[in-house]
Amino acid sequence: MEYVYAALLLHAAGKEINEENLRKVLEAAGVTPDEARIKALVAALEGVNIDEVIQKAAMPVAAPVAVAA
Amino acid sequence: MEYVYAALLLHAAGKEINEENLRKVLEAAGVTPDEARIKALVAALEGVNIDEVIQKAAMPVAAPVAVAA
Amino acid sequence: MEYVYAALLLHAAGKEINEENLRKVLEAAGVTPDEARIKALVAALEGVNIDEVIQKAAMPVAAPVAVAA
Amino acid sequence: MEYVYAALLLHAAGKEINEENLRKVLEAAGVTPDEARIKALVAALEGVNIDEVIQKAAMPVAAPVAVAA
Amino acid sequence: MEYVYAALLLHAAGKEINEENLRKVLEAAGVTPDEARIKALVAALEGVNIDEVIQKAAMPVAAPVAVAA
Amino acid sequence: MEYVYAALLLHAAGKEINEENLRKVLEAAGVTPDEARIKALVAALEGVNIDEVIQKAAMPVAAPVAVAA
Amino acid sequence: MAHVAEWKRKEVEELTRVIKSYPVIALVDVAGVPAYPLSKMRDKFRGKAIIRVSRNTLIEIAIKRAAQELGKPELAKLADYIQGGAAILATDINPFKLYKLLEESKTPAPAKPGAVVTKDVVIPGGPTPIAPGPLVGEMQALGIPARIEKGKVTIQNDYTVLKAGGVITEQLARILNALGIEPLEVGLNLLAVYEDGIVYTPGVLAIDPSEYINMLQQAYVHAFNLSVNTAYPTKQTIEAIIQKAFLGAKNVAVEAGYVTKETVEDIFGRALRAVLLIAQNLPGELLDEKTKE
Structure with a gap:
C-alpha cells in the first residue's frame, strides 16, 4: 500500500500525483520505487476524480450495523 | 481489470503468475499488454495469498468510523 | 473458475465471448479446453448483461442486519 | 491528514514513525512540516497498534450470500 | 435428501411432483423408493409454491456480522 | 438446474455421477438430455468433493467484524 | 356365524365390500362428533371418500375378512387401532393428505368441563x-x-x-363460554390408515410442512452452491458465477493494492479509513479541518 499512501499524501498536500512526485515521496520514506508500479498507478489514476472517490470512500458504506448489545 | 482476470485465470489453471504468462494470456484475449501494468501487477501480487483473499468479501467495511464531530 | 475468468477477461478486453476466443485464451493459459464446458458457458451467457451483473456485485450490501451480540 | 498519511506510508515501508522520518516524507511531498504537529503525532501514535487499525479498516462488510445449509 | 432432490428435478423439468414421477426418478438413480416417504413428500408439497420457496432461499442475506459491542 | 439436481440425486443415492447415470435420471424426469451439458457437468465435477462444495457458501462471506465500540 | 343376526351379517358384508374397493382404508374416531358436523364432513368428502359408522366389533370382523380375501395380512393389523366410536373411511387420498384434510376440517367447539384441550x-x-x-x-x-x-x-x-x-x-x-371462546375442536380423529401393505399412525402422518420447505430450500442451496463453486453455469446461477469471479478478482486487486478503476475506491477507502481510525486517537489540535468535519 506504500504507493497508495504516497499518492494520497500528495493529494492531501495539494500536489499532483505524477511519477516524479511519487518517486520523491517514496524515496523519502526509504522505499526504492518500482518504476512499473509508479507508472501503473499514475496511469490507473488518470481520469479519476480523487476528491470524489475519497468522499465516497470516507462515507461508511450503508449505515453502521445496528447492534443489539 | 483485464490484467487481474488474466492473473486469476493463470492462478486457477495452476500456472505461475509471471510477466511472460500474463503477456501470453492478454495477447490471446486481443489485449496489447502494457509492460508497466504487467510488472506492477506481478510485484503487487507478491506475498498475496490469492486463494485466501478470493474467499474474503470484496466489499469495504462499514466499520463505523466515528469521525470526530 | 478458469472458464469464467477467461470469459471476464474477454469481456473486459471488449472481445466477444465465443467458443473460439475462449479456446484461445484458455490455451494461452496452458489449459486444454473442454469443448463441452466452453459450449455450456457460452450458452449460459447468452442474453446476460455482464456489466450489469458485475455492477450489482460491486454494489454495497442491501441493508445491514441488526445482529444480536 | 497529510501527517497521518505520511505516518502510514512510513509504516507500510517498514520504517519507524519518528520526527525525522516524518519531516523527510512531508518535505518530499512539498509540505512545510509543523514541528509541533509532528511531535504531537509521534507522541499520539505511541502505543497505537497500527497494523490492527489497518486491518480494521480493511475488514470486509457482509457481501450478498447464498446461505449455506 | 434424495427425495427432495428428485422433487426439485421434476419441478425444474416442468413435471408434476406426484408419486409415480418421483418413483421413476428415484429408481433411475438406483434408489428403491420408500412408499411412505414418497407419499409424505407429495402430501407436504401439495399447494406449495416451489418457485417462491426457492427464491426465498436464494435471496442474498447479509452474513451474520458478529460485532463486539 | 435439472442437471445439477440430477447430479445431487445420484450423489445422495451413493451412485457415481457419470454420463450414463445422469442420462438415465434426466430421462426418467422427462428431460431430453443435452450431451454437451452432461459432459460439461461431469467435467466440472471431476475431482470435486461434492459434500464439501454443497456446504460451502457460493459467495464470499464476510468474516465476523469485530468492532470495538 | 350361525347365531349372528341377519343385519349384522349384512353390515359386515357391506363394510368388507367397501374396504375391498378402496386402496386407502382409514379408521377414524367419531365419538363426540355430533350428527350435524358428521354430515357436513360427509358432504365435504363426497366423491372422494366413503365414511361408514358402525360397531367396533363389526368393523374388526370386516377388516380381517377383507384382509384375508384380498390376501393382504398387513391390512388385518389395522383392526388393532380400533377404539372409541370407530368408523371406516375408505378413499383414494394419500394417507398424509387425508390426515391433513381431517385436521383442517376440524371445527371449533365450546368449552366443556372435563374436556382436554389440544392447543393452548x-x-x-x-x-x-x-x-x-x-x-x-x-x-x-x-x-x-x-x-x-x-x-x-x-x-x-x-x-x-x-x-x-x-x-x-x-x-x-x-x-370461556361467557367470553365466546371456543377452545375445543370437533372433527374426525384419525386412528390409523392402511395403504399398500403399510399401516400409518397419526404420529407418522403429522408431517410438518415447514420442515419440507426447509429441506427444499436446503436442496436448492446445495444445487446453487455446487453450480457456483464448480463454475458449472445454469440459468439460475450464471449471474452469481460472474459475480463470484468478479468479486474474487476485485478482492485480489484490492488486497494487492493494484489500482484499477474498479478497485480505486476500495483501495483509497482502506487507506482513508485507516487514517480516520488513527485520527480518532489523536488529540484535537492535530486534526485539520478536513478531519474535523
Missing part, C-alpha cells in the same frame, strides 16, 4: 361484552388480567389460561 387456550386482550359482575372476580382468581373499564370488563393483555393437554374446569368453561 389464549384469552385475547381487549374489551369484552361482559358486564361487571361476579365473573370478574373469578377471572382474576385464575390470573386473567380482567378490569372494568367504561362499564365493561376489559382484558388487559393476551393471557394463556390453559396449556395444551390441560383439562377444562367447570369455572373456566363458564368464563
Whole structure:
C-alpha cells in the first residue's frame, strides 16, 4: 500500500500525483520505487476524480450495523 | 481489470503468475499488454495469498468510523 | 473458475465471448479446453448483461442486519 | 491528514514513525512540516497498534450470500 | 435428501411432483423408493409454491456480522 | 438446474455421477438430455468433493467484524 | 356365524365390500362428533371418500375378512387401532393428505368441563361484552388480567389460561363460554390408515410442512452452491458465477493494492479509513479541518 499512501499524501498536500512526485515521496520514506508500479498507478489514476472517490470512500458504506448489545 | 482476470485465470489453471504468462494470456484475449501494468501487477501480487483473499468479501467495511464531530 | 475468468477477461478486453476466443485464451493459459464446458458457458451467457451483473456485485450490501451480540 | 498519511506510508515501508522520518516524507511531498504537529503525532501514535487499525479498516462488510445449509 | 432432490428435478423439468414421477426418478438413480416417504413428500408439497420457496432461499442475506459491542 | 439436481440425486443415492447415470435420471424426469451439458457437468465435477462444495457458501462471506465500540 | 343376526351379517358384508374397493382404508374416531358436523364432513368428502359408522366389533370382523380375501395380512393389523366410536373411511387420498384434510376440517367447539384441550387456550386482550359482575372476580382468581373499564370488563393483555393437554374446569368453561371462546375442536380423529401393505399412525402422518420447505430450500442451496463453486453455469446461477469471479478478482486487486478503476475506491477507502481510525486517537489540535468535519 506504500504507493497508495504516497499518492494520497500528495493529494492531501495539494500536489499532483505524477511519477516524479511519487518517486520523491517514496524515496523519502526509504522505499526504492518500482518504476512499473509508479507508472501503473499514475496511469490507473488518470481520469479519476480523487476528491470524489475519497468522499465516497470516507462515507461508511450503508449505515453502521445496528447492534443489539 | 483485464490484467487481474488474466492473473486469476493463470492462478486457477495452476500456472505461475509471471510477466511472460500474463503477456501470453492478454495477447490471446486481443489485449496489447502494457509492460508497466504487467510488472506492477506481478510485484503487487507478491506475498498475496490469492486463494485466501478470493474467499474474503470484496466489499469495504462499514466499520463505523466515528469521525470526530 | 478458469472458464469464467477467461470469459471476464474477454469481456473486459471488449472481445466477444465465443467458443473460439475462449479456446484461445484458455490455451494461452496452458489449459486444454473442454469443448463441452466452453459450449455450456457460452450458452449460459447468452442474453446476460455482464456489466450489469458485475455492477450489482460491486454494489454495497442491501441493508445491514441488526445482529444480536 | 497529510501527517497521518505520511505516518502510514512510513509504516507500510517498514520504517519507524519518528520526527525525522516524518519531516523527510512531508518535505518530499512539498509540505512545510509543523514541528509541533509532528511531535504531537509521534507522541499520539505511541502505543497505537497500527497494523490492527489497518486491518480494521480493511475488514470486509457482509457481501450478498447464498446461505449455506 | 434424495427425495427432495428428485422433487426439485421434476419441478425444474416442468413435471408434476406426484408419486409415480418421483418413483421413476428415484429408481433411475438406483434408489428403491420408500412408499411412505414418497407419499409424505407429495402430501407436504401439495399447494406449495416451489418457485417462491426457492427464491426465498436464494435471496442474498447479509452474513451474520458478529460485532463486539 | 435439472442437471445439477440430477447430479445431487445420484450423489445422495451413493451412485457415481457419470454420463450414463445422469442420462438415465434426466430421462426418467422427462428431460431430453443435452450431451454437451452432461459432459460439461461431469467435467466440472471431476475431482470435486461434492459434500464439501454443497456446504460451502457460493459467495464470499464476510468474516465476523469485530468492532470495538 | 350361525347365531349372528341377519343385519349384522349384512353390515359386515357391506363394510368388507367397501374396504375391498378402496386402496386407502382409514379408521377414524367419531365419538363426540355430533350428527350435524358428521354430515357436513360427509358432504365435504363426497366423491372422494366413503365414511361408514358402525360397531367396533363389526368393523374388526370386516377388516380381517377383507384382509384375508384380498390376501393382504398387513391390512388385518389395522383392526388393532380400533377404539372409541370407530368408523371406516375408505378413499383414494394419500394417507398424509387425508390426515391433513381431517385436521383442517376440524371445527371449533365450546368449552366443556372435563374436556382436554389440544392447543393452548389464549384469552385475547381487549374489551369484552361482559358486564361487571361476579365473573370478574373469578377471572382474576385464575390470573386473567380482567378490569372494568367504561362499564365493561376489559382484558388487559393476551393471557394463556390453559396449556395444551390441560383439562377444562367447570369455572373456566363458564368464563370461556361467557367470553365466546371456543377452545375445543370437533372433527374426525384419525386412528390409523392402511395403504399398500403399510399401516400409518397419526404420529407418522403429522408431517410438518415447514420442515419440507426447509429441506427444499436446503436442496436448492446445495444445487446453487455446487453450480457456483464448480463454475458449472445454469440459468439460475450464471449471474452469481460472474459475480463470484468478479468479486474474487476485485478482492485480489484490492488486497494487492493494484489500482484499477474498479478497485480505486476500495483501495483509497482502506487507506482513508485507516487514517480516520488513527485520527480518532489523536488529540484535537492535530486534526485539520478536513478531519474535523
